[in-house]
Amino acid sequence: MSTDDTLRTLIARIETLPASDSNEFVIAASRVLHELRKLDVTTSTANELDGPAPVLALSAIRRTYTALLDRVAQSPHAxxxxxxxxxxxxxxxxxxxxxxxxxxxxxxxxxxxxxxxxxxxxxxxxxxxxxxxxxxxxxx
The missing domain is CATH 1.10.720 (Transcription Termination Factor Rho, Rna-binding Domain; Chain A, Domain 1)
Structure with a gap:
């Protein structure tokens, strides 16, 4: 699966997370955050960072990670x-x-x-x- 496909899959999972005030949200979001970190490492260490497309993908991964982390941090169960x-x-x-x-x-x-x-x-x-x-x- 390509980086873009993996990121789209993770974004789809984010959109279906439980309500952020539930403990289930923190647990499920933590799994997605872990997958985003792995995707970041995989993408940033790839020898294919030539050109704008992979760099833009890396930026999108990091923005997605930060936005979800912010949501998790605001949860009473964080x-x-x-x-x-x-x-x-x-x-x-x-x-x-x-x-x-x-x-x-x-x-x-x-x-x-x-x-x-x-x-x-x-x-x-x-x-x-x-x-x-x-x-x-x-x-x-």
């Missing part, structure tokens, strides 16, 4: 990692920069955004970063 990923994207910060900003290891940021458990002390610091970035991006 995880800390999903909220962190969304505000980090809006603030245009890398995982390295977010880790440095709150004094945690890079692996903690990557882990929490991947849905792995995070130690309580790190969770509190990360929630503080989410709150600060959320306020900063809302004011901008």
């Amino acid at each position: 995880t800390l990692g999903q909220r962190l990923a969304a505000v980090r994207h809006h603030a245009e910060l890398t995982a390295f920069e977010a880790a440095a900003a709150c004094g945690v290891a890079f692996e903690v940021i990557v882990g929490v955004e991947a849905g792995l458990p995070v130690p309580e002390d790190a969770a509190a610091v990360l929630q503080g970063l989410v709150d600060q970035l959320d306020r900063a991006t809302a004011a901008a």
Whole structure:
């Protein structure tokens, strides 16, 4: 299946997701986000990035990912990692920069955004970063 076909399939799945205030939405959307990340990696590492078409496809994948991540982050059932990923994207910060900003290891940021458990002390610091970035991006 081509990149464009795969993206169209994922967009169709997004259009049929449950209501965003349901826990089922977060679970189903998380699966689509995972597929979008895989498609991004596959597309960006392909040797076929010559010319505008593959670059435009990559841009469409990333816009779709960001829009869905924003929806997930607004859900009352969003995880800390999903909220962190969304505000980090809006603030245009890398995982390295977010880790440095709150004094945690890079692996903690990557882990929490991947849905792995995070130690309580790190969770509190990360929630503080989410709150600060959320306020900063809302004011901008």
